[in-house]
Amino acid sequence: MNKSLQAFNTFGIEAYADQLIEINSVAQLREVLQDITEPFYVLGGGSNILLLNNLKGVVLKMSIPGIKVERTFKKVVYLSAGAGVNWHQLVLYAVENDLGGLENLSLIPGTVGASPMQNIGAYGIEIKDVFHRLEAVEIATGKVKVFRKKALAFGYRNSIFKNKLKGKYIITKVWFKLTKPPHRLRLSYGAIQSVLAASGVDQPTIRDISNAVIKIRSEKLPDPREIGNAGSFFKNPVIDVKLFASLYQQYPKIPHYPQADGTVKLPAGWLIEQCGWKGKRVGNTGTHVRQALVLVNYGNAKGSEIQALALKIRESVRQKFKISLEMEVNIWD
Ligand SMILES: Cc1cc2nc3c(=O)[nH]c(=O)nc-3n(C[C@H](O)[C@H](O)[C@H](O)COP(=O)(O)OP(=O)(O)OC[C@H]3O[C@@H](n4cnc5c(N)ncnc54)[C@H](O)[C@@H]3O)c2cc1C
Numbered sequence: 001m002n003k004s005l006q007a008f009n010t011f012g013i014e015a016y017a018d019q020l021i022e023i024n025s026v027a028q029l030r031e032v033l034q035d036i037t038e039p040f041y042v043l044g045g046g047s048n049i050l051l052l053n054n055l056k057g058v059v060l061k062m063s064i065p066g067i068k069v070e071r072t073f074k075k076v077v078y079l080s081a082g083a084g085v086n087w088h089q090l091v092l093y094a095v096e097n098d099l100g101g102l103e104n105l106s107l108i109p110g111t112v113g114a115s116p117m118q119n120i121g122a123y124g125i126e127i128k129d130v131f132h133r134l135e136a137v138e139i140a141t142g143k144v145k146v147f148r149k150k151a152l153a154f155g156y157r158n159s160i161f162k163n164k165l166k167g168k169y170i171i172t173k174v175w176f177k178l179t180k181p182p183h184r185l186r187l188s189y190g191a192i193q194s195v196l197a198a199s200g201v202d203q204p205t206i207r208d209i210s211n212a213v214i215k216i217r218s219e220k221l222p223d224p225r226e227i228g229n230a231g232s233f234f235k236n237p238v239i240d241v242k243l244f245a246s247l248y249q250q251y252p253k254i255p256h257y258p259q260a261d262g263t264v265k266l267p268a269g270w271l272i273e274q275c276g277w278k279g280k281r282v283g284n285t286g287t288h289v290r291q292a293l294v295l296v297n298y299g300n301a302k303g304s305e306i307q308a309l310a311l312k313i314r315e316s317v318r319q320k321f322k323i324s325l326e327m328e329v330n331i332w333d
Pocket residue numbers: 010041042043044045046047048049062083108109110111112113114115117118119120121122169170171172221222223224229230231232330
C-alpha cells in the first residue's frame with residue numbers, strides 16, 4: 001500500500017493502492033494485462049468513483065493521449081480522442097475548430113475513455129447523440145475490439161459496459177461524429193436561454209453555448225478542487241405513471257418530466273431536498289448548499305462516511321416517496 005490516491009479522485013478521499021501504472025498506449029496496456037497477476041482497477045479522472053477502502057491491487061490510470069480529425073465530409077467531421085484525453089479539453093478543441101455537437105457537455109470532469117460508460121449527459125444532450133464508435137481491449141484476451149453505437153445499448157446514465165460487459169473491456173479510443181456549420185444548436189434548456197439573453201446574444205454560436213454552460217455549471221456546482229465531490233451522487237429516478245399520480249396528488253408542485261414510454265422522470269435533488277437534506281452537514285460530509293444531489297467531503301471524510309450518508313438519504317427518500325434511489329457514483333471496495 002504505497003500509492004496515495006487522494007489526488008486521483010475528485011472526492012479527495014485518502015486511500016492507497018499497491019501501485020499505480022500510467023497507461024499511455026494500447027500496446028503498453030496489452031503488455032500490462034498479459035503480465036498482471038494482482039487484481040486491478042481502471043481509472044480515468046476519478047470523478048465518478050467513491051473509494052471505500054485501500055485497494056488491494058494495481059490502479060491502471062488511463063492516460064492514452066491524442067485528438068485527431070479522422071475524416072472530413074461536406075457536413076460532418078469524424079473526430080477521435082484517446083481514452084486519457086480530458087473531456088473538457090476535447091470539448092474546447094471542438095469549439096475552437098467550429099465542430100458542433102459537444103458544446104452542451106462543456107466542463108464535465110473526467111476523461112474521454114469513461115464518457116461512454118455512463119453515457120454522460122447535460123443540458124439536453126447525451127454522448128450517444130454524437131458518439132460514432134469506440135475501440136476497447138478485452139481484458140480476458142488482450143484483443144482489440146471495435147464497438148459501434150448500437151452495440152453500446154446506451155440509456156440514461158447507462159451503457160452495456162455497466163451491465164452485460166461490466167469489467168470485461170478497457171476503452172482506449174472514442175470517435176465522435178460532429179457537424180460543420182451551420183450547426184444544430186440545442187437550446188431547449190431555459191438556463192442556457194437566460195444566460196444568452198442576459199449577455200445580449202440573439203444568434204448564438206457553439207462557443208456562446210459552451211460559455212453559457214460553463215457559466216451555469218460554475219455557479220451551480222461545487223468545484224472539486226475546492227470541495228471534494230463526484231457530481232450527482234444518485235440518478236434521477238424514473239417511475240411508473242401510477243406512482244407518479246399518487247405523488248402528484250400529495251405534492252402538486254413536484255417537478256416531473258414525462259418520458260416517451262409513459263414513465264415519468266423526477267429530479268432526485270428535489271426529492272432529497274424535500275427530506276430536509278439540502279446543505280446539511282454530518283461530520284466531515286454533507287450535501288451541497290446549492291444542490292442536494294451532490295454529496296461533499298468537507299475535508300478528511302472517509303469513503304465509508306460518505307456512503308453512510310448516501311444510505312441515510314436513500315432511506316429518507318424511500319420512506320417519504322416510496323422511491324428507491326440508484327447510485328450514479330461507482331463504489332470501489
Ligand atoms: C463536479 C462534477 C460534475 C459532474 N457533472 C456530470 C454531468 O453533468 N453529467 C454526467 O454524466 N456526469 C457528470 N459527472 C460525473 C463524471 O464527470 C462522469 O461520470 C465522467 O465521465 C467520469 O469520468 P472519469 O474519467 O473521471 O471516470 P472515473 O471516475 O475514473 O471512472 C468511472 C468508471 O468508469 C470506469 N472507467 C474509467 N475509464 C475507463 C476506460 N478507459 N475503460 C473502461 N472503464 C473505464 C472506471 O473503472 C469507473 O468504474 C460530474 C462529476 C463531477 C465531479
